[in-house]
Amino acid sequence: MAKKVGIVGAAVTPFKGKWYQKTYYELAQMATREAVKDANISIKDVDAVFYGIYNDIFERACIPEHPLQGIIGMQNKFGIRISNGGATGAYTISAAHAYLAGERFKTALVLGVEKATDCFDFTSMSATPEVIKTIAWSGDCFFEQKIGWSASDSYAEIVLGYMDEYPGTLKPKVTAQISSLLSKQVRTNPYAQRQFDQVTPEEVMNSRYIVYPFKELEICVYSEGAAALILAEEETARAIARNSGKPIVWITGVGEANEHSYAGKNQKNMSHIVSDYLGSHRAYEMAGIKDPTKSIQIVELHDAFIQQLEISMAEFGLVPYETVDSLVEDGIMMPDGRLIVNPCGGLVYCGHAVGASNIMSAWSARNELIKRKMKTALVHGTGSTVAQYTACAILEHE
Amino acid sequence: MSEKKRKVIPDEFIPEVRSRVITLDNKDYLLQNDAMFTFYERSIGELSPFFLAIRDEKRILGCKCTKCGIVRVPPMVTHCPDCDFAPTQLVEMEQAGKMNTTPPITYFATSLFLDKAPFGRGRVILKGADTALSVMLYTTTGILVPGLIKKGTEVKVIFRDERVGQISDIFCVPTSELTPQQVAKKGLQESELNWEAPKEPEFPKPSKEDLAIYKQSLKEMQALASKMSQSKRARKAIEGWKRSIAVKTKAGEFAMFINNGDFRIEDKKLESPDFIIACEDPKTLLDGLMYKGAITDSVIMKKLWISKNLEFNTIFKLDRLARFLVMEQKEKKAAK
Numbered sequence: 001m002a003k004k005v006g007i008v009g010a011a012v013t014p015f016k017g018k019w020y021q022k023t024y025y026e027l028a029q030m031a032t033r034e035a036v037k038d039a040n041i042s043i044k045d046v047d048a049v050f051y052g053i054y055n056d057i058f059e060r061a062c063i064p065e066h067p068l069q070g071i072i073g074m075q076n077k078f079g080i081r082i083s084n085g086g087a088t089g090a091y092t093i094s095a096a097h098a099y100l101a102g103e104r105f106k107t108a109l110v111l112g113v114e115k116a117t118d119c120f121d122f123t124s125m126s127a128t129p130e131v132i133k134t135i136a137w138s139g140d141c142f143f144e145q146k147i148g149w150s151a152s153d154s155y156a157e158i159v160l161g162y163m164d165e166y167p168g169t170l171k172p173k174v175t176a177q178i179s180s181l182l183s184k185q186v187r188t189n190p191y192a193q194r195q196f197d198q199v200t201p202e203e204v205m206n207s208r209y210i211v212y213p214f215k216e217l218e219i220c221v222y223s224e225g226a227a228a229l230i231l232a233e234e235e236t237a238r239a240i241a242r243n244s245g246k247p248i249v250w251i252t253g254v255g256e257a258n259e260h261s262y263a264g265k266n267q268k269n270m271s272h273i274v275s276d277y278l279g280s281h282r283a284y285e286m287a288g289i290k291d292p293t294k295s296i297q298i299v300e301l302h303d304a305f306i307q308q309l310e311i312s313m314a315e316f317g318l319v320p321y322e323t324v325d326s327l328v329e330d331g332i333m334m335p336d337g338r339l340i341v342n343p344c345g346g347l348v349y350c351g352h353a354v355g356a357s358n359i360m361s362a363w364s365a366r367n368e369l370i371k372r373k374m375k376t377a378l379v380h381g382t383g384s385t386v387a388q389y390t391a392c393a394i395l396e397h398e
Numbered sequence: 399m400s401e402k403k404r405k406v407i408p409d410e411f412i413p414e415v416r417s418r419v420i421t422l423d424n425k426d427y428l429l430q431n432d433a434m435f436t437f438y439e440r441s442i443g444e445l446s447p448f449f450l451a452i453r454d455e456k457r458i459l460g461c462k463c464t465k466c467g468i469v470r471v472p473p474m475v476t477h478c479p480d481c482d483f484a485p486t487q488l489v490e491m492e493q494a495g496k497m498n499t500t501p502p503i504t505y506f507a508t509s510l511f512l513d514k515a516p517f518g519r520g521r522v523i524l525k526g527a528d529t530a531l532s533v534m535l536y537t538t539t540g541i542l543v544p545g546l547i548k549k550g551t552e553v554k555v556i557f558r559d560e561r562v563g564q565i566s567d568i569f570c571v572p573t574s575e576l577t578p579q580q581v582a583k584k585g586l587q588e589s590e591l592n593w594e595a596p597k598e599p600e601f602p603k604p605s606k607e608d609l610a611i612y613k614q615s616l617k618e619m620q621a622l623a624s625k626m627s628q629s630k631r632a633r634k635a636i637e638g639w640k641r642s643i644a645v646k647t648k649a650g651e652f653a654m655f656i657n658n659g660d661f662r663i664e665d666k667k668l669e670s671p672d673f674i675i676a677c678e679d680p681k682t683l684l685d686g687l688m689y690k691g692a693i694t695d696s697v698i699m700k701k702l703w704i705s706k707n708l709e710f711n712t713i714f715k716l717d718r719l720a721r722f723l724v725m726e727q728k729e730k731k732a733a734k
Contacts, residue, residue: 020420020427060434121509122413122431124711125638133508140532142445143472146566147534148504148511148519156502157520164499164549196732197725208692208717212503212544216692216721263498263521264529265468266480270499270521 002101006237006248007395009039009230010363015193015223015351017117018127024059024115024226025071031226031356032072032111039230040244046230047105048078052092052112054085054354054383057134059115068111078105085138086151086304088112089227089358090381090391094254096231097393106236112356113226131222139385140261151304152211152219154385159213159307161270166322170213174325175306176204179217179348181334182303186345189364193223193351218306223351227359229366249366253289253394255282261385268386273308276315276382279390283378284317287394292317298368298377299339300361303346308387312380313341316392343368357381362393369397406437411509442563444476447488453563456585458493458555460527461486471527472565492525493555493584494573500548501535505694506714513708516698518542522553522570534569539594541707543698547572554581559589599703601678604649612649615680616665622687623654623663626719631726633659635718643712644671647680656712661719673712674705689720 011034013027022030036043049072051065065081068074084091089112096108121130132150139149163170180201186192199217207216231251232240241248257278260268268274280292289295296318303309314321318339319332327333333341344350344364347357358381365377376396383389417430442449451457461473465484471491477483501520504511511517518535533555535547547553553570561567571591573581580586604612626632636656643654644667653671655662677683682701686693693716696702704713 020422020429021425057434060432121411123410123509124512126715129507129509129512133510136508136510142442143474143565144519144532146564147532147569148507148514148517149532150504150508153502153504153519157499160502161499161549196729198728203689203724206689206691207721208505208694208714209503209698210506212505216717262470262474262529264470264523264527267529270530 003103004234004237004250005097005100005231006234006250007229007362007366008232008237008240008244008246008248009035009041010228010366011035011038012191012227012356012360012363013225014191015225015353015360017193017221017223017351019115019224024064024113025067027115027224027226028068028111028113029071031113031228032109035109035228035230038244038246039240041107041230041240043073046074046077046107046109048096048099048107049074049109049111050092050096050099051079051081052089052110052355052359053081054083054088054114055134055138057137058119058354060118068113072109072111074109083355084383084389084391086302086354086383087358087381087389087391088355088383089361090302090379090393091256091389092355093229093251093359093362093379093393094256094391097251097254100231100233103233105233107230107232110229110231110359111226112228112353112359114353114355115224116222116354117224128222144385149385150211152214155305155308155387156211156214157270158273158387159305159311162272162307162311163213165271166324169322169324170307170310171325172205173201174328175218175310176201177328178306178309178333179204182342182346182349185343186349189344189350191225192345192349193221194345194349197349213307214305218348220304220347220352223353225351225353225356225360227353227356227363229359229362247370248398249369250396250398251393252396253283253285253287254392255279255284255286256391257282258384258390259386259388261388263386268388270386273311273315273382273387273390275388275390276312276380279392280316280378280380283392283394287396289376289394292378293338295376296378297340297374298343298365298372299341299380300344300365300377301342301346301380302358302361302382303342303348304352304382306348308382309341309346312382316378316380340368340372358391362395365395369395373397407435445473448473449563449565452557452567453561456557456587458491458524458531458568459488460491460524462489468528469526470529471524471531491527493586494552494581495522495524495527497521497547497549497551497553498523498530503542503544505698505710512711515707515710516542518547520547522555524555532565534566536569536571538571538575538591540596541698541700554586556591557585557587559587596705598674598705599676599678601646601648608649612647612680615684616650616652616663619680619684619687620663622723623661626661626723627659629723629726632661632719632722635722636661636715639712639715641672641709641712642668644668644674645680645683646674646676648678649680656715673709675702677702686716687720689724692717
């Protein structure tokens with residue numbers, strides 16, 4: 001029988017469009033310092049570290065985690081890096097969970113960090129074209145990089161495929177309302193990149209196209225920052241919690257799936273995010289959740305794009321595919337609705353510091369479960385071309 | 399310029415060796431120009447026949463599983479992973495097919511593709527194939543707009559005149575824009591297409607009312623430009639950028655100047671601007687600058703014409719100017 005694993009400490013640095021004042025060394029240490037402080041333990045009490053860092057080029061180093069081992073005080077201990085595209089953070093949680101459940105370690109640090117906007121395009125004198133170019137090195141290197149593949153256009157393929165299969169869904173008025181809602185929710189997140197950027201649905205609809213069908217205010221923003229969790233197996237978690245006085249939030253389920261990257265017969269279904277369906281349902285099964293619409297109260301999902309947020313919610317089984325817009329139209333995720341979705345503002349408003357993002361989502365889900373005295377949350381990460389990768393975790397407040 | 403003569407990293411992308419200091423909260427922080435670069439003489443291995451067929455013979459190859467018969471294009475496997483790795487055989491494909499799903503259109507591209515936007519990229523199932531080939535999509539009729547190419551639209555593979563053995567040697571256009579002979583022809587090249595040349599729009603004579611609207615709009619734009627130049631955040635949108643733009647409307651012509659954070663609008667004609675913006679109604683531009691609708695979208699929807707596609711980049715910066723000014727106003731309000 002695998003060991004039960006819980007979150008006993010968590011922290012994030014502020015997410016910023018650009019951290020001029022700190023390198024990724026200091027950001028990583030900052031999040032680590034705060035996470036061990038939150039758990040009221042010493043870094044010496046931590047057995048292993050799991051790094052979530054997405055892209056070597058962002059950090060301008062291959063194996064960018066190697067200097068961190070000593071910088072965060074984990075020298076001479078186990079350290080492994082996970083890199084799974086946008087789903088890096090969620091996969092890092094999943095990996096740490098497996099090692100603890102398998103009794104390899106009693107405690108682990110899950111540490112995500114990214115320094116994205118040092119990349120700079122000197123032809124347009126702005127960072128964004130170079131940041132998205134850096135991500136575009138993640139496309140298929142034989143068949144897609146040379147023809148303008150980007151993270152946005154590959155996710156747009158899925159969104160348009162979904163709209164082909166379910167015409168009349170993902171209405172611009174609905175996506176605009178979701179974006180506006182998230183911009184209001186972010187107001188209480190002091191670590192967010194866009195804490196004060198509250199927008200109206202009209203502003204969202206009036207914002208410019210970046211990649212059709214995505215408008216500027218429907219897309220996540222690239223950030224720099226770090227996030228950390230302290231995980232522990234059951235007995236150790238209880239001992240830490242007794243000492244810190246903070247409740248344990250258990251990770252009762254994890255689930256992952258990586259799809260095909262090519263489309264067509266026996267390949268990727270371009271009208272769905274099957275990885276989201278499989279990842280979430282595997283996590284439900286492990287957590288013993290039969291009906292997610294009755295069990296899940298908080299969702300911290302990886303909203304790379306607002307339209308994808310809606311599709312992911314349908315894949316999670318939280319809303320029907322054909323009536324996915326009921327998230328807004330029936331108020332499911334609106335204030336006082338059945339579900340609280342991305343109370344931190346999501347990646348669109350809190351920011352997307354890729355390797356750290358899903359760990360930030362777990363930090364937020366834990367805080368919200370404790371603060372609101374709720375029981376169950378779903379944390380999600382998506383990544384790679386055409387939303388190929390997914391990892392999910394179920395968090396439960398005892 | 400010929401693809402063959404281009405450098406793998408174009409010179410214009412390479413910054414000088416330089417550093418600068420930025421001061422935040424009375425502390426100095428260093429910024430260094432830098433790069434991570436690696437050159438390759440990359441082996442294309444088992445994929446060589448596919449790329450050589452494109453380069454030298456203007457043919458498209460797929461691979462067919464000898465057991466289940468699935469035809470994959472591109473031929474990414476030598477053995478079928480669905481049939482316990484039964485061998486596959488290369489087969490020649492037709493050069494037209496249907497879009498697997500509605501393709502996205504990139505307006506704001508990565509730094510490597512800024513000069514190619516707007517473009518579509520989607521997946522075409524060529525006749526006889528079971529899987530989809532990822533391709534760039536263009537229209538011969540100007541700027542690619544939503545709705546022009548959809549799921550099921552028939553498209554034709556077009557070969558670049560200069561081919562180097564890369565996937566960018568091919569792209570697709572809708573067959574509805576081609577003659578039946580062109581659709582039937584194998585190895586159709588880009589120079590054989592009838593590309594519509596960009597043409598500056600002509601406007602009707604203005605009425606008295608148009609002239610009054612022009613005057614008022616210009617005044618409002620000048621006032622906005624002045625505010626933008628004073629806004630710390632808005633200035634960031636055009637930091638390091640320099641452009642002089644001639645703006646032609648039905649009722650008059652004026653000039654916009656962007657100069658490293660400064661934004662100025664003057665009631666004058668420019669002899670040799672960097673590019674021209676033409677919009678019949680000056681309110682289209684005014685609304686954009688007032689953050690009441692994106693200027694980018696006005697270009698896409700053909701309400702506003704630009705003389706150089708590459709200047710989409712400047713249009714994005716104008717949109718950001720408007721957004722950043724509004725953001726700064728919101729932040730100031732929130733801080734009160």
